[in-house]
Amino acid sequence: MDYKAARDYLLSRPEAVEDFPFGPDAAVFKIKDKMFALLSTRRGVVSVNLKCDPDEAQALRDIFPGVLPGYHMNKKHWNTVLLDGSVPSYEIERMMDNSYGLVVKGLRKVEREALELAYGPDAVYR
Structure with missing residues (x-):
């Protein structure tokens, strides 16, 4: 998954909006003014910060080398996912859905x- 695919997927969530409160290099995705994702590029690597259940957050870090504790976030509730090919796209989409x-x-x-x-509960809670 690349930056454009991640951005498009995040914006496909019901009533998701994109904002840039931290400057042009960090796209924040919100639902009703609450952040559910932060998409950025640092040193040429695209990553997305996603909210996660604390137990699942650690399990995902143990399974995937591209899932790290949330960069500049509460590391108990947020993961940073590197979009470098080390995590399958379907798994990244699942994590995005869970965060939302x-x-x-x-x-x-x-x-x-x-x-x-x-939108129906299936669209909101995939």
Whole structure:
């Protein structure tokens, strides 16, 4: 997966928006003003920071060499995934979906229910 494919996939999530609060080199993806991903390129390597269940976060780090503790993030709840080919695209998409779903679950009930009504629970919680 490359930068464009990752960006397109993140923006395909219901009501996801892209923002650049940290400057032009770090694309932040949000749902209802809550960040669920940060896509950037550092020293020529594309990476994406994704929210993750703490137990799963460590398991993914143990399985994939391209999954690291979240760079400049809470390392218990965030992973940095290198888009260098060491992690299969389908696994990166699954991690992106989980990150989005975790953030949606943390939204206020009225916001969460509006998303579920508009897009269906399968679209919101893949």
